[in-house]
Amino acid sequence: MTADSVLDSERAHLDLARTCLVTMRDAAERIADYGVDALASEALGRIRAERLAALEIDPHAPPFFGRTDNDITEGTAANRSGVETFHIGRRHIRDPAGDPVVIDWRAPIARAFYRATSKSRMGVTLRRRFGFHAGALSSFEDEHLDRGEESGLDSNLLRGEIERPRSGPMRDIVATIQPDQDDLVRAQLDESLCIQGAPGTGKTAVGLHRAAYLLYTYPERLRRSGVLVVGPNAAFLSYIAQVLPALGEGGIAQTTVDELVGHVPVRAVEPDEVATLKGDPRLATVLAKLVRSHIRKPVDDVLATVGDKRYRIPEYRVRRYVDDARRDLGDTLRWGVARDRLRQQLAEDVRRQREDRGGAPSDSETAKVARSKPVRAAVDELWPALDPANLLIRLFSEPELLRRHGGDLLSEEEQQTLLWAKVPRTARAAKFSAADAVLIDELHGLLNSADTYVHVVVDEAQDLSPMQCRAIARRCPLGSVTVLGDLAQATTAWAPGAWPVTLEHLGHPKTEIRPLTAGYRVPGEVLELANRLLPHVAVDVPPATSIRAGVDALTFVASAALVSAVQDCLSREGSVAVIVADDRAEAILQRLRDAGVEAATLDSSEVTDDTAASSFAEDDTPSGDRPATASDPNETPEIRVTVVPATAAKGLEFDSVVLLEPAAIVAAESQRVAGLRRLYVVLTRAVSRLVVVHDEPLPSELIAA
Template sequence: MSDDPLLLAERRHLHESLACLEQMREAAMRIADYGVDALASESLGRLRADRLDQLSVDGSAPPFFGRTDRDPDSQHPAGEVFHIGRRHIRDSSGDPMVIDWRAPIARPFYRASTADRQGVRLRRRFGFADGRLTSFEDEHLDAGEELGLASDLLRDEIERPRVGPMRDIVATIQPDQDELVRADLDTSLCIQGAPGTGKTAVGLHRAAYLLYSYPERLRRSGVLVVGPNSAFLRYIAQVLPALGENGIQQSTVDQLVSSLPAAAADPVLVAILKGDARMAELLRRAVFSFIAKPTEDLVPIVGTRRYRIPVERLRRYVDDARRSMAAGELRWDSARERLRQLLAQDVRRQREDAGGAPSDAETAKVARSPQVREFLDAVWPALDPRAVLVRLYTEPEFARRCAGDRLSAEELDLLSWTRQPGSAGQAVPQPARPGAKQARATRYARFSPADLVLLDELAGLITGVDGFVHVVVDEAQDLSPMQCRAVARRCPLGSLTVLGDQAQTTTPWAAGSWPLALAHLGHPGAQIRPLTIGYRVPAEVLEVANRLLPHIAADVPPASSVRTGEQALSYTADLTGAVRRCLAAEGSIAVIVPDARVPGVLSELAAAGITAAGLESEAAGRVTVVPATAAKGLEFDSVVLLEPAEIVAAEPSRLAGLRRLYVCWTRAVSRLAVVHTEPLPAELAGQPRVM
């Protein structure tokens, strides 16, 4: 095929495209700074840097991966030809050499079929090896030819071994995935995706698509990607830069809310309670409890004159501020500042009514006067979220008043530090109201991860938090209601892409269903869209994993896979033998083990002469030992799974253990070797005995 004139022509187009891309980079580097002013120079520098990032060349990624030939029309009698790639490339005349995969004209590459050609008569896919174009595969849609997943090149790309972080999937996006990727910005989606269906990739590619399609709205306020842990964020970190998108913020929920380090751990029952949505009302009542009713007139002094603000008017000002805050129009601090300005303006009007002409500076001085400051401290004091939370934990009577009938006495006991010495937090006794002593006392407090989420809720009430136009939340099924609220605060007016699988829920504080989670995320009307066709996990592996579904998530539909694999699933008692067999194949390898066994397995592999590293290690290599609790969201070409029964037993309940096993069982892209000497869990009935 190397002498095929069509292949030679495509290679010429490849080389010309690379040359044009280099010319575009050189042109971007020549963007001149004429020194108009410092602000213009800084803006121009950012523009140049962003443009160079977008045009950065990834040597492992060819400039295009597909092509569409369009039907002839009056303007193009021969029909137009478009090469589809990761970024737009134009020649010196401005004509396109490669079309960005996100452009509307590229959509038919993913969606066209013989039943709905969308103007495409031919679709061509390309095969590459070491950056060299080696083959192509055509579908003549106008002649009824449609390969779909029977395409050898498509399957080769899906199954291509990987070492290192997650890759983009722009060359293999399927129609059901593309429909979700190209949903408009104002649409919130919840994607219930079975293992291997590409839900994470869909979410990331949707972020890239939205940034391309709505640049003005998104680049100002940004896109946030929330993942389950730091290992997962490292795994996906290169997907968006590979698509030419930089500057997207990526964070775990813990990182998102961490105003200070978590230095304590909650018992499970306490963590569940702190993640309960009822805590939001308790915190809201705690904040509002610091509003006091004015009891006497306020008399600010201006020069030698005294101006009286009657107590009735003061009460009206305070009530108006309370209502504005209750309606969500103001935060505590901004309401306090508005109240300050209302008092200063009241004095200004009195002075004007008396014939005076007070200046803005004089009015501002009244707002800062001792009388106004003392009034505010008495009726609307400045609050520190940490001080408020510590008071709830250390003053049982205050906590009881704030809880009302929402929490039982037993639940309040779980929260109380004074009744639970040595638990999550320790603090010295607190004064009745926030102040200097209480602020100092919070230095002794030790907060847990669940506490940090509560502090974020308080910060949202008191000061507010930064927001984004779009947020992608992966593994969202594990979030507590209060964690969901923390995400919702970052996206009060924007849209969400929520990704997850209820069958993979492994936290005891999870919301429990998508409708509940979406309500807490602030988007109860989000569309819930299932993905059930697996493209990454072999059918043999999924078939066994699906046996767990009736026990862990009866409402979740089982997944099917378009792929089968030779020796995709095997069982053995020999750990090092299983790893060596995986090393004989290409790609990345994970040894997923019960958490407590990580050090021992690393030592065992080292003694056998097999180089392996832990998940958090900086050392790069093919073999990674992964604790079972950190496997979620990751995938590897080969997985060696050690002692499934022990993984199940390590969790606090049978349900949680089986869900953990479901996660670990479905991390393999090509092959899964199950290593066990203990019997497999009964829920996997029908599997062969160990050989």
């Protein structure tokens, strides 16, 4: 077949797929509710809404992006060639007869599209990739694996898709998933993974696509008990919000750690050393001892009245009930459940006494005894109701209480560090810090059960404190996790700095650590420079390599050339950032404005939310240059230059980055290793080019041997 005839045939199949998708959606809209009962109607409505959301038609996403021709053992009347063709897309599409028109990328048969090679064909004779322009199929590229033809990353269409300009929220990468990524995406539900990914290797995308794969493969288990995605901040969650819906998956809980533990408002900021101490796992033991200290030993019988008769529950039996609850507390029993059980045990004791006397008490009568004033008073005395926020206030306000429960774990100096100078009158008046909120969540976990999930995806996990890890672990006590991060980018003072420690506190100590080292976002020259810091910031992290060499990707100039360097970046396409040590941001902003450069700070009102979403959010997936955005000449000119304090650069990306005085960024941190990690982060924010502006000597760790 000629290239034109192939395109005509594939365009006809594309039209068929689009027509069938519309038909499937119309059929879902016509699902009838026969009004059996309210519960059935509610369930049907939910199923129909989920189905319609999964079939939502995105005009910018073609129904398929690839195809495989597979060997079959025997030809059929309809297919004498012995080849079976599968078009691969974001969701399954069938024709009215029920035959597949497009295969979901997660289906087992689609795996060969990502994994087949000329040496291991997996039954594939031909792999075809498609190019699209404005929604129309415009080109194709074939790999005849049975002839030994294999393009790999040299595929023009694959590289073109990888480097396609992008803006706005993060998009899926189903068309460009590489074999090392696919191996992680298709890991089984019972397998926990820790993905150590260098900048631009696609670790975030891999984690999200794994969630989509698990939802497809284990629908009953996961739709019933759920998947939770934990991100570092609200901007990140907004950035990734459309990835899973674009893959036909919705209803996944997405939150930040702060939202997860948001039982109290956070209104205080404390020094790093205090936050680090509060994030120490020893505090979990202190809090558990504090809670247990409220259990009282019975000293009297409990008297319960039923009608005109009184029943005595002997002290020794009450003590046995309390001891049973104390023994189970923490492992199989939460404090609040133990209170309910103790009330029920006392009521059941009365039931047995009434039965021994020939009575026949009903369940409702026994429940009434459990709610009676004497029983409630006894339980309140022996096993009182506790409030997490008030407990923490007492612990950090009463030196003797802290010494009693933490004296064997915390030094005198550490105890003094934790004590509050000013004691709030009420929990509502207290100014809790973010670290306090995590401790309050720990107390909530001791007192009451939390919502749980079968699978949790945790991004930027290298920055979590042990206590934050425990908060996440409580939400996934029996399931699996996908842990994403980069130890070289750990910038919080409380970060453990080692995956085994983090995984231990996440409750999955045997999780396999898998590296991703092929970088798609950061140009090779820039990545090579950043990799020089790895031996000094994360010895066990393998260096990343880049598939993108970049054009004029790395240059060094003197500080006098700052403005001209920025203007040169503005002459090219895309966004521009000037990253500086925090205390120099305002001065550099003013210097640029004095030189006539339209610039804004990262948090300036002059930067719109849309601009922030399109230019500043790091797409930890393959990326290329972005085109400049056309603007109306009558409107205010778009501000393309953003002055970014170094501590705010994490998670962001820009087409061009002008980095001012690396030595000052390192010196701004309290410890040199922390400064070098900060420098590693800012060095890897550039998508296309990095200009290093300096007069001060570069950090010695950055200079090649």
